[in-house]
Amino acid sequence: MDARGSMLPKLLLPITASLLVVMALVTAYMLRLKDRNTELAGLTTARAISGMVTTLRAFYTDEVVTRAKDAGMGIDYDFADDHTVLPLPATLVGVLGERVGEVQPGATVRLYSRFPFPHRQDGETYDAFEMDALEALERDPTEPFHRLEERDGRTVMRYATADRMRAACVGCHNTHPESPKTDWAVGDLRGVVEVVTPVDEAEKALAAGTMYLIGLVLSGLLAAALVSWLVTSGVRRSIRGVVDTLTNAVAQIASTAAAQEGSAESQAAAVAETTVTIEELHASFANVRRQAELASARSRESMQLATAGSAAVQATIDGMHEVRSEVGSMATQIIELGERTGEIHTIAEFVGAIAGQTHILALNASIEAARVGSVGQGFAVLAEDIRQLAEESHGSAVGIRALAAEIQHSTDTTVMVAEGGMKAVDGAIERSQGSADAFEELTSSLGDTVESAHETSLAVVDQVAAAGQVADAMAAISEAAHGMTSGLRETNEALRRVTETAGRIQQLA
Known part of the structure; x- marks a missing residue:
């Protein structure tokens, strides 16, 4: 036998082992299913018997016992020798259990309680199942309790209900003289009705059916093994042809994948270099954006300062206009003061002239008074006083004229100074207006600069965002290129493993 033919037993060995494992699993499942069906059969039979006993007892209690009492018959556990006494419902259940055992050997119906009547207390004992049933039904009277057990060499189903x-x-029960408990209420757990039914015959039948099924499964598995061997022997040549074709195709795919892997690596390197350049460009754009934002901020600050300077110059011009107005008003008042001073000078001259005339008149009066002698003595004194007053008035008039002349001179000088100040203010206003116009032009120019800087900043922000998107896209492309390279390497590795597997299959074939 050649090397390829000698591999056939190696191929059939795992198939045979798998068939044996499947057979073992099927056997275990069928045996478990047999046990489950045995339990289900016993549970179904016991549940049916228990239901019939419960129904019969309820009917007997509600229909027979009630009518018998109304007819004057007695109801007692001791009824066998008295035809006028009917059995208690519990006694009836016990009798039915005995009759069931006679009809179906091994089957029983038993009623027991934690509160038995005195005539049953001496012989009342409970095994483990009965104690478990009492405890379970005391916890939940609505849920039956059951268990499969071995009794007298037979498998039986024990089924207990409340x-x-x-x-x-x-x-x-509350009025019977022998009742062990006299405070019963409807729904209380009086005891347990237990049905015992044999299931060994059903178990044997199910075991026979199970073994038959296991035999069928075993036969099927053996047939499948035989068919597998025949099919394997018949298709070896076809497998060899398919493996050769597969090997050639894999070789071609591997060659193409290797070429694509080299191209993908070159693309990945180029994309990596481009990504670095894009990232540097993005950083440069970010720096330009910061500088543009700084220039825009400084332009706004300069515009604010220029606006404030323009406002200050305008305020200065307004103040100078007010000063000029005040100086003009002062000059007008000084001129009026000069006019009033001239009037005072005229009045002083008039007063001086009057004083001179008065002085002459006083001298004449003194001469006339001296001429008349003692009679004109009083008039002479008056004339002297008038003369002195005239001299004082003349001196005051002279002083007033001198003061008026000085005031007039000072007034003229002040008017000239005021006019010079008004001219200086006009010149300052004109120069300030020039400064204001310059500030207006500067503010307008700075406004254009701020707007341009803002637009530049927005444009740079858009460029930064665009550069960031390009950088992200290049990063994604780079990652995809690396992923493609990795995928092609994995493809080459998978093709290598496929080639090795094809070689092993060819050896097996």
């Missing part, structure tokens, strides 16, 4: 007090039973 025996609960009915309305027709409460009065009897």
Whole structure:
């Protein structure tokens, strides 16, 4: 036998082992299913018997016992020798259990309680199942309790249900002289109704069916193994042809993948270099954006300062206009003061002239008074006083004229100074207006500069965002290129493994 033919047993060995494992699993499952069906069969039978007993007891209690009492018959556990006494419902259940055991050997129906009547206390004992059933039904009277057990060499199903007090039973149990408990209420757990039914015959039948099915499965598996061997022997040549074709195709794909891998690596390197350049450009754009934002901020500050300077110059011009107005008003008042001073000078001259005339008149009066002698003595004194007053008035008039002349001179000088000040103010206003116009032009120019700087900043922000998007796109392309390179390497590795597998399959074939 050649090397390829010697590989056939190696190929069939795992198939045979797999078939044996499957057979073991199927056997275990079928045996488990047999046990489950056995339990289900016993549970179904016991549940049916328990239901019939419960229904019969309820009917007997509600229909027979009630009518028998109304007819004057007695109801007692000791009824066998007295034809006028009917059995209690619990006694009836016990009798039915005995009759069921006679009809179906191994089957029983038993009623037991934690509160048995005195005539049953001496012989009442409970095994482990009965104690477990009492505890379980005391916790939940609505849920039956069951278990598969071995009894007298037979497998039996033990099924226990709650025996609960009915309305027709409460009065009897609470008034019976031998009742161990006299405070029963409807729904209380009186005891347990247990049905025991054999399941060994059903178990044997199910075991036979299970073994038959296991035999069928085993036969099918053996047939499948035989067919596998025949099919394997028949298709070896076809497998060899397919493997050769697959090997050639894999070689061509591997060659193409290797070429694509080299191209992908070159693309990845180029993309990496481009990504670095884009990132540097993005950093440069970011720096330009910061500088543009700084220039825009400084332009706004300069514009604010120029606006403030223009406002200050305008305020200065307004102040100078007010000063000029005040100086003009002062000059007008000084001129009026000069005019009033001239009037004072005229009045002083007039007063001086009057004083001179008065002085002459006083001298004449003195001469006339001296001429008349003692009679004109009083008039002479008056004339002297008038003369002195005239001299004083003349001196005052002279002083007033001198003061008026000085005031007039000072007034003229002040008017000239005021006019010079008004001219200086006009010149300052004209120069300030020039400064204001310059500030207006500067403010307008700075406004254009601020707007241009703002537009430049926005444009740079857009460029930074665009550069960032380009950088992200290049990063994604770079990652995709690396991923493609990695994928092609994995493809080459997978093709290598496929080639090795094809070689092993060819050896097996």
